Amino acid sequence: MDALLSIENLRTVFRTNAGEIAAVDGVSLSVARGKTLGIVGESGCGKSVLSLSAMRLVPPPGKIASGRIIFDGQDLLALPDEQMRALRGRRIAMIFQEPMTSLNPVFTIGDQIVEAMRAHERGTAAADLKARAIAALDRVRIPAAARRFDEYPHQMSGGMRQRVMIAMALACGPDLLIADEPTTALDVTVQAQILDLLRDLQVQTGMAIILITHDLGVVAEMADEVAVMYAGRVVERTSAKKIFDDPQHPYTLGLLGSIPKLEEQHERLLAIEGAVPPPFALPTGCRFHPRCVFSDAACAKTDPSLRALGDAHEVACLRAPVETIVDVAA
Incomplete structure (x- = not known):
């Protein structure tokens, strides 16, 4: 192969x-x-x-x-x-070793996922990026993804933060x-x-x-x-x-x-x-x-x-x- x-x-x-x-x-x-x-x-x-x-x-x-x-x-x-x-x-995407230090504590989860997508898709409407970010959170099995979109890293457990890192890494396919x-x-x-x-x-x-x-x-x-x-x-x-x-x-x-x-x-x-x-x-x-x-x-x-x-x-x-x-x- x-x-x-x-x-x-x-x-x-x-x-x-x-x-x-x-x-x-x-x-x-x-x-x-x-x-x-x-x-x-x-x-x-x-x-x-x-x-x-x-x-x-x-x-x-x-x-x-x-x-x-x-x-x-x-x-x-x-x-x-x-x-x-x-x-x-x-x-090529990467999940780093420590999710708490890899996520920015002063930005919401949703903002950070949208930022990752916007870097590669300039010109895409903000509403479309938000919808895709929520879909990415849902795909990694984060419950109530639309609500979690507006939460900060400290409001999530270690396992949930790691799911966010996976969602961010996979957001652009x-x-x-x-x-x-x-x-x-x-x-x-x-x-x-x-x-x-x-x-x-x-x-x-x-x-x-x-x-x-x-x-x-x-x-x-x-x-x-x-x-x-x-x-x-x-x-x-x-x-x-x-x-x-x-x-x-x-x-x-x-x-x-x-x-x-x-x-x-x-x-x-x-x-x-x-x-x-x-x-x-x-x-x-x-x-x-x-x-x-x-x-x-x-x-x-x-x-x-x-x-x-x-x-x-x-x-x-x-x-x-x-x-x-x-x-x-x-």
């Missing part, structure tokens, strides 16, 4: 007193129309910077140093700023939705409602979704394909089914092993020792080797690239496939 978005060898850097550091370092991935790509990893792995790079919204002192971002045949990095602004919001931790800080019941809503809207509109998360439960619920990120790089990439049935990178195995299982209530949870290294102090060789229980001398010397392990399964590990590692995750 043809990719709607294809990211090729992307490198996003930040200038610091210690020099230039790469938050995203040589990442390649793609998502097809109507499909969901899950990008998973711990905090600090670069997944949010990757999503901002795809929107060309990397804040200073960051910049995209190299690579290509191909959206529907266009290289976004080659577009003039004006064309990118026209594309952003209309054809984008082909691609980037959702950065869309269920963070929401309780489990509301999380499930938001995921159900996103899935239903995807079926209705045919949009592609890039889902940024640290929660493998969300990945299992939503994703068709998965890219596991660590220290600015993709270390494993395959289908969601294979990630859970046949994981091959030790980091992926560690993430899966740390998930509580109802059938193993008395088993001690596995933990990945240490933390993601900061981009200014990366280890030599494999970036995961200081935390990997399966590493050997070669892992400290050789930096592995993604390589194929059968059909549509790539992993950046010198020791993969390793049956003993698979047994640990079973």
Whole structure:
């Protein structure tokens, strides 16, 4: 299936007193129309910077140093700023991580949705924009949408604010939705409602979704394909089914092993020792080797690239496939 978005060898850097550091370092991935790509990893792995790079919204002192971002045949990095602004919001939209800080507290919900539409549809009558904004609120299952149109963010719960963010992102009918931790800080019941809503809207509109998360439960619920990120790089990439049935990178195995299982209530949870290294102090060789229980001398010397392990399964590990590692995750 043809990719709607294809990211090729992307490198996003930040200038610091210690020099230039790469938050995203040589990442390649793609998502097809109507499909969901899950990008998973711990905090600090670069997944949010990757999503901002795809929107060309990397804040200073960051910049995209190299690579290509191909959206529907266009290289976004080659577009003039004006064309990118026209594309952003209309054809590519983003739900940011924290709805309370993403919404302006001094404007009503309706004003903010209308503003998002007006940026791309100048000349449209105000009454038409209001009607469409109310319809957008209704579509994301906000009750009494016409009344909520005139409310302020503080008058809504966290779950309702997240629905508003989704309504705003989808108001112009984008082909691609980037959702950065869309269920963070929401309780489990509301999380499930938001995921159900996103899935239903995807079926209705045919949009592609890039889902940024640290929660493998969300990945299992939503994703068709998965890219596991660590220290600015993709270390494993395959289908969601294979990630859970046949994981091959030790980091992926560690993430899966740390998930509580109802059938193993008395088993001690596995933990990945240490933390993601900061981009200014990366280890030599494999970036995961200081935390990997399966590493050997070669892992400290050789930096592995993604390589194929059968059909549509790539992993950046010198020791993969390793049956003993698979047994640990079973």
